[in-house]
Amino acid sequence: MANAATGIDGLTETKADRLPRSARLDLTTSICLVVLVTFIVLAVFANVLAPYGFAQIDLHARKAPPLLFGGTLKHVLGTDELGRDILSRVFYGVRTSLLIALGASAISLVLGTTLGLLAAFRRGFADMLIRVAVDFQASMPFLIIALAVLAFFGDNLWLFMALLGLYGWERYARLVRTMTGLELERGYVAALKRNGASTARIAVMHVLPNILSVVFVNLTVVLPDILMQESALSFLGLGIQPPMVSLGSMVGAGRDYVMTEWWISTLPGIAIFLLSLSISLIGDYLRDAFDPTLH
Template sequence: MSVTEPNAEHAGPAPTPHVSERGRVWAALRRNKPALAGLFILAVLVVAGALGPLLAPYGINEVDADHLFQGPSRDHPFGTDDAGRDVFSRVLVAARVSLLVGLVSVGIALLVGVTIGLVAGYYRGVVDNVLMRCMDVLFAFPVLLLAVAIVAVLGRGLVTAMVAIGVVYTPIFARVTRASVLSVREQVFVTAAVSTGASDWRIMRRHVLPNIAAPLIVQTSLSLAFAILSEAALSFLGLGIQPPQPSWGRMLYDGRGYVQDAWWMGLFPGLAIFLVVLAFNIVGDALRDVLDPRQLTKDEARRTA
């Protein structure tokens, strides 16, 4: 008996090609022009952080006594400061400091906060109450005040600033994680994993954590912006990055007394902080919209229509 091919007229509609979650997110971001602008600014920040010392036309501590307080020019696009140092070179190299502080401090907050939130949300009861009350104590302090207190205890410097900012933002990640875990904890796939005898750690790592990744990604993007802003505030107060290492916040501090006569000393590092914080917030808002389950439902309905 021969086998014949089915009639194309009765084959039904062609199946909708599968679109991965990563592809869907990237496609949505490409349609969001502000998000693309934010990603471009962040890409420039990464390049400046990685290649800043190589791209800088002058040394960050290269003093030129003949060109003190020189305004923006072809040789010095951002002018020079009170020591004759090139402001453009210092702003460029300081991007590495801001990027490093942002990534490390948020990494600390993410690691500690997510762990606390996972344990509190999964076990609930007494464990939840103890851990979250500890987070509430930290959360009750104003962000900058708590960071200043930590730096006062541990001492000034880059490492201390990263630790202080990481501690400050830990309660935020703990709260976001706990709230997400409570909504996932009772799902069928978690109950099924428990019934198979899987360990609690394996369930949290393999089944719970991947399903709460979306809000954590959004929170990470937003926290990076505020971590960079917090580092700038600490350095402005003289508690963060110490000279001669350039920092946007420290450069603002150095230029505070020359607002009228040498406005460029504070303007350009201030603009750098503004643009980076704005970029992270724009990307964070875009990710929040893209990763929203309601938006996912709309995209699926649009593709199947």
């Protein structure tokens, strides 16, 4: 059969057995994958799964505790200072935080990959200029830059996402420049040049597909960092603004009640922790399994 082979000992060897050990899912990675898929489902179907609207107020149930701490089934995870349902707000908060993190990660990936390819192919002044920009970005604390920009230009969702898209692009640029330099030393690039292929065609159609797996592995490293940056800025009141809700803004709104109504900030904080940890551990697995520089 195509999916199995018989070894010299007569036992059947499956495709999973022939995979390298680092490419097999372990228990931790499997749990993280389940957690991540659960969060994605909650984000996509928040409108259906949430028992209440994220801004729906119930003044008669203000600061109601979670079910296991004296609350009722009406609000399983309790309510905040305005009587808004914490469970519903967590669902919508996961959606907002994930959308912003994914959008910003896409901007960072495209920007860094483009500049990395440009630096590797053009060399000379362009390479030097991009390397200076990379060093500047790596040396400056991103949070300080973000605070200055948001304080000057004000709060805007698209500006906020674009600003977060500037986080981590230097990692892609360095990685892509290095990997592209290795690809340029291979024979197929010289053959393509002799056949008259343009630089843009070689970069996009031939070099980029060969390094794309490493780029996407790096995405799983940058994504949790962007998620944490979004949460930090929203916590400080410079990110998502009411009536919109994100996990970071929920933590920030509940910091004044952390000693009495702890669930207001603790539960979205746990969601941030689980989401970031799951993506990070899945990223470690993908790096160990598919990054050719490690084998």
